[in-house]
Amino acid sequence: MNWEWTPQMRQVRDFLRYFAKTEIRPISRAADVAHEVPISFLKKVKALGISMEPIPASVGRGGDGEGVGEEQDAKRVRQTNRIAVVAAEEMAWGDAAVIITLPGPGLGGPPVSATGTPEQKERLFGVFSDPEPKWGAYALTEPEAGSDAAGIQMTATRTKGGYILNGTKTFITNGARAEWTVTFATVDRSLGRRGQRAFVIEKGQPGLEPGRIFDKMGLRASETSEFSLVDAFVPDENLLGGEAYYEERQAKGFRVAMATFDSTRPLVAAMAVGIARAALEEATDRLTQNAALSLGTPLAEATRARLGQMAAELEMARALVFEAASMADARQPNAKVASMSKAFSGQVAMAICRQAMDLVGSVGALGDSLLEKWYRDIKVFDIFEGTAQVQRIVISRRLFEEAGAER
Numbered sequence: 117m118n119w120e121w122t123p124q125m126r127q128v129r130d131f132l133r134y135f136a137k138t139e140i141r142p143i144s145r146a147a148d149v150a151h152e153v154p155i156s157f158l159k160k161v162k163a164l165g166i167s168m169e170p171i172p173a174s175v176g177r178g179g180d181g182e183g184v185g186e187e188q189d190a191k192r193v194r195q196t197n198r199i200a201v202v203a204a205e206e207m208a209w210g211d212a213a214v215i216i217t218l219p220g221p222g223l224g225g226p227p228v229s230a231t232g233t234p235e236q237k238e239r240l241f242g243v244f245s246d247p248e249p250k251w252g253a254y255a256l257t258e259p260e261a262g263s264d265a266a267g268i269q270m271t272a273t274r275t276k277g278g279y280i281l282n283g284t285k286t287f288i289t290n291g292a293r294a295e296w297t298v299t300f301a302t303v304d305r306s307l308g309r310r311g312q313r314a315f316v317i318e319k320g321q322p323g324l325e326p327g328r329i330f331d332k333m334g335l336r337a338s339e340t341s342e343f344s345l346v347d348a349f350v351p352d353e354n355l356l357g358g359e360a361y362y363e364e365r366q367a368k369g370f371r372v373a374m375a376t377f378d379s380t381r382p383l384v385a386a387m388a389v390g391i392a393r394a395a396l397e398e399a400t401d402r403l404t405q406n407a408a409l410s411l412g413t414p415l416a417e418a419t420r421a422r423l424g425q426m427a428a429e430l431e432m433a434r435a436l437v438f439e440a441a442s443m444a445d446a447r448q449p450n451a452k453v454a455s456m457s458k459a460f461s462g463q464v465a466m467a468i469c470r471q472a473m474d475l476v477g478s479v480g481a482l483g484d485s486l487l488e489k490w491y492r493d494i495k496v497f498d499i500f501e502g503t504a505q506v507q508r509i510v511i512s513r514r515l516f517e518e519a520g521a522e523r
């Protein structure tokens with residue numbers, strides 16, 4: 117473990133803890149019921165400059181590293197990723213669906229940062245200098261390709277001045293409202309991962325056919341949608357990184373998709389920690405008011421033991437998240453620990469939310485308690501950005517690679 121709380125991290129934590137309590141939590145239930153986050157709130161956070169932009173380890177845009185020379189940059193303490201996970205935990209404590217809806221490039225940001233040409237970065241990130249809330253999105257998942265991201269079917273056929281794209285993307289966060297969406301397609305299915313390219317699909321793209329906005333069990337205030345591309349001509353300038361990028365690095369298309377996850381998995385894990393912390397606090401508060409649990413009764417002993425276990429597991433999950441973020445700040449390859457943080461936090465957070473419901477009894481299931489909402493919201497943290505099963509496969513691959521490297 118190689119991380120510490122810097123003054124800036126404490127500042128961000130303290131401010132966002134206050135913001136989550138006074139601004140996010142109060143709109144949580146209503147946003148869940150309405151299936152949307154009030155636009156007045158989104159305009160307010162935009163004006164305050166609060167966003168949830170994940171930062172890829174390889175790039176480290178913004179804040180403490182951007183725009184300085186390599187040498188100078190190396191001397192600075194990079195903390196963008198640690199600050200991002202601190203922010204994610206605090207705001208998810210307020211409401212995870214609300215923060216996933218905050219204006220900004222979202223999951224589309226890291227691939228643009230990591231591989232976009234200077235012109236693309238300026239054009240695509242420039243969209244967010246508009247004072248109105250704007251969104252970006254990331255489209256990898258298809259009806260027949262979720263965990264098996266290498267098996268995507270959306271085709272990209274070369275034509276004069278660009279590509280023709282055909283296929284369907286599904287479960288896209290902020291997909292219907294996005295100004296642009298980083299969209300993965302294959303130029304040749306027989307090439308598997310090596311055939312994949314990342315394209316930018318802009319709002320109003322001819323051939324873009326919006327699909328359903330899903331009615332979900334949890335994170336109901338967050339928009340999740342599908343779209344199809346039918347003979348959609350995408351000009352060369354919207355091939356992320358440009359043609360030369362893929363010619364130079366044949367296998368890079370898929371790596372672009374996967375590298376995004378090294379920075380976003382710890383963020384998603386941090387959000388799961390935030391929700392679990394909320395559930396643990398709520399359960400503890402309610403139990404302090406329960407006379408049957410007064411000290412010395414058998415019920416009190418059992419309950420205390422369970423709360424103790426939940427608190428310890430939450431702390432372990434947070435430690436993995438911080439480790440993954442610290443490695444990214446130190447520019448160390450963090451794929452294995454990022455997957456560990458995602459797999460562990462998702463499962464621990466689900467268990468904590470379930471146990472919190474168990475401990476408080478039937479009141480936890482009532483609509484006036486946010487426990488039932490967190491119980492619904494938390495499941496998806498074990499699914500998106502790669503399920504726990506898939507994370508464990510990623511981790512084991514790295515173990516074998518490391519073992520092979522040492523032989």
Ligand SMILES: Cc1cc2nc3c(=O)[nH]c(=O)nc-3n(C[C@H](O)[C@H](O)[C@H](O)COP(=O)(O)OP(=O)(O)OC[C@H]3O[C@@H](n4cnc5c(N)ncnc54)[C@H](O)[C@@H]3O)c2cc1C
Pocket residue numbers: 223254255256257261262263264286287288289290332335340496499500501502503504505506509
């Ligand atoms: C709310 C929400 C938002 C999302 N946002 C986005 C987004 O913005 N962009 C985007 O591209 N996608 C997004 N997704 C999609 C998400 O990333 C996928 O749902 C996820 O990758 C899992 O794919 P799947 O649902 O097709 O499940 P499947 O891949 O069909 O998996 C089904 C089950 O099989 C297991 N499984 C699959 N393969 C293996 C294996 N090899 N070994 C062991 N077990 C396996 C899985 O763990 C899971 O339990 C979102 C999903 C949700 C629910």
